[in-house]
Amino acid sequence: MRLKKTFIILGLVCCAKASVWAKTGKTFHASHHVVIASSSGAKIKADIADTPKEREEGLMFRKKLPKDYGMLFVFPKEGYFEFWMKNTWVNLDMVYIGWDKKITALYPNVAASTPKTTDADVARVGGQGQYVLELPAGAAKRDHLAVGQTLKFKVKIPRE
Numbered sequence: 134m135r136l137k138k139t140f141i142i143l144g145l146v147c148c149a150k151a152s153v154w155a156k157t158g159k160t161f162h163a164s165h166h167v168v169i170a171s172s173s174g175a176k177i178k179a180d181i182a183d184t185p186k187e188r189e190e191g192l193m194f195r196k197k198l199p200k201d202y203g204m205l206f207v208f209p210k211e212g213y214f215e216f217w218m219k220n221t222w223v224n225l226d227m228v229y230i231g232w233d234k235k236i237t238a239l240y241p242n243v244a245a246s247t248p249k250t251t252d253a254d255v256a257r258v259g260g261q262g263q264y265v266l267e268l269p270a271g272a273a274k275r276d277h278l279a280v281g282q283t284l285k286f287k288v289k290i291p292r293e
Contacts, residue, residue, distance in 0.1 A: 165180075165181050166178060166179060166180055166181060167179050167181055167205055167286050167287070167288055168286065169203070169205065169266065169284050169285070169286040170284065170285040170286065171276055171277065171278060171282065171284055171285075172282055172283065173276060173277035173278075175275075175276035175277070175278075176201070177201060177202075177203045177266070177268065177272075177276065178201060178202055178203070179202070179203035179204055179205040179266065180203075180204045180205070181204075181205050181207055181288055182204055182205065182206045182207070183206075183207040183288070183289070183291040184291065184293070185293060188206050188208075191204060191206070191216075191221070191267065192204055192221060192223070192225070192267055193219075193220040193221055193222075194220055194222060195221075195222060195223055196222055196223065197223060198223055198268075198269040199269075200269055200272065200275075201272075202268075202269065203266050203267055203268045203272070204266070204267045205264055205265075205266050205286070205288065206264060206265040206266075206267070207263070207264055207288050207289075207290065207291060208262075208263050208264070208265075208291075209290060209291050209292060209293060210232075210263060210290075211231060211232045211261065211262060211263040212261070212262075212263075213259060213260070213261050214229070214259060214260065214262065214265060215257055215258070215259035216257065216258055216259070216265065217255055217256075217257050218243060218244070218245070218246050218255055218256040218257070218258075219246055219250075219252070219255045220246060220248075221245055221246055222245050222246070222247065223245050223269065223270070224242050224243060224244060224245045224269075224270035225242075225243045225245075225267045225268060225269065225270055226239070226240065226241050226242065226243070226267070226268040226269070226270055226271065226272050226273035226274075226278075227239070227240040227243050227258050227260075227265065227266075227267060228240075228265065228266040228267075228268065228273060228278060229260030229261060229262035229264075229265055230262050230263065230264040230265070230266060230284060231261065231262050231263060231264075232262075232263040233283070234264075234283055234284050234285070234286065235281060235282065235283050235284075236278060236279065236280050236281060236282050236283075236284065237260055237261050237262050237280065238260030238261065238262070238280065239273055239278060239279065239280055240258045240260075241270065241271075241273055241274060242270040242271070243256050243258055243270070244256045263290075264288075266284075
């Protein structure tokens with residue numbers, strides 16, 4: 134299978150809309166959630182971002198995240214995706230997951246940006262996958278996530 138490299142620049146986290154699981158009192162635009170299970174027994178509740186708009190907004194402008202919370206970005210097909218952490222105000226662990234649900238790359242403690250962070254200094258991370266899981270910094274270590282590990286979850290693959 135031949136994979137086309139795709140670069141997507143996303144500011145992560147939702148501005149005016151937040152997750153029910155993030156306990157902000159508002160509902161994130163994503164109308165669905167998933168529980169992701171790891172082989173170590175961890176269970177991660179995640180909002181699903183599977184539309185272009187949801188993937189663009191991601192976790193932007195949030196000041197904190199619950200420890201057992203995540204956001205799962207679901208893409209129509211596997212590719213190379215780069216996330217640009219503009220307006221992401223919390224440090225995150227970024228987990229890239231292939232079509233087969235195996236972790237392909239893991240970036241712990243990706244630096245948050247602030248309103249004063251210049252565009253050139255905003256963190257960027259990229260990897261191969263069909264899914265990207267964002268977690269609060271430290272969660273990947275706590276949940277014993279590692280490259281090559283298979284995660285269990287069921288989501289619908291979007292068309293766009």
